[in-house]
Amino acid sequence: MPIWQFLVNFMDLPEPDAEEIAQDTFLKVHSGVRGYHNDGRAKLTTWIFEIARNRAIDFHRESRPEQEELTDDVQLPKDGKVAGRNESYLAWLRVELPKLSSEDRNILLWRAKDFTYAEIGTWLGIKEGTARVRHHRAMEKLGVAAQTLESNPLTVAQEISKIGAEHE
């Protein structure tokens, strides 16, 4: 049941929902397998995992509570970090993440998904230690971004409102 484990451990689905999504995934695979062409881009297993990931994303989007309305009076940083309600933190992250290079972004996301430095190093063709250093640098870039924004609370509010409007 690797798909079920992927949905639970990688996509953070509750176990009963993972059961359902795993079944949906296999149904989709069954009905669409003729459309899969092994053109060298991805293995069949990878294609199946992609379907599972997309179904899990749909599930998370459908079950997400209504986003809080973002206004100018959002909680601003107080303790040297972007503090306050998690929605504000998420909104801030949505702004900052695309500013990083795709490699930095991937390293952060992979680490967040519990992949090891050794695994990340192998994928990027670098040593484990180098992967660790790059991860810390990527975090530092975000930390610097946080401090820059903290020094100008108005910018934070404006950026967050802008992102809030884009997500409506």
Place this chain on the structure above:
Amino acid sequence: MNEKRLNANLRRLANEGSHVVDITDELVDSFLNREFNPPSAEVRDRSVSRLRIQLQDAAIEKARQTVDMKVIPFGRFIESVREKAELTRRDIAGRLRKHEQFVQRVERGDMSPIDIPPSDIADLVVLFQIKVRDVAQLVRASLEIASAKQGFKTAAARAHGGIRHDQRSEDVERAMDALAARLKQKGKLQKSGQSNKVGSFITLLEKEIGARGRTDLLT
């Protein structure tokens, strides 16, 4: 920067698709090499069973579209759809919680549909997703063809050394059904004269299907 908080929120963004983690061969291989606690046998069995049901339903739905139900008896319709869906009688019996022989008798027309308990017919109708108006047509065809087959049976029995109808091969039964269906198509069969019975049968069937919440089949 609080790494734990950052990671929790990155996971959330990735899960919601705001920043999609690319699924690559390497990532999948790494994932497959990990050791996780396997799901319980109960979860596994339940998943396999549900998946089997969903695949069977999808196959039936697809097959149903390809079978012409204009002059075919109810049982032969069920059989044609089942065979096109590549399901066995045992598969269908399992879904109906009946013995395999029940499915065989329905398919061969050994039991007239109106003599089968409405709850059992309703289970079949729901499983094969047949609209009630189509059931009425199939049942009428069953009755007319069964009545016509009575006339063939003496000849068929003689041709097979007098063996009973339930021991004749499936092919002989199918051939008789096909002949009767052809006669019906040409308008050479008499109406069964059991339209009242069909009407009350359909009324009972509608109640059963309504009780199963499948009002979509009643239209």
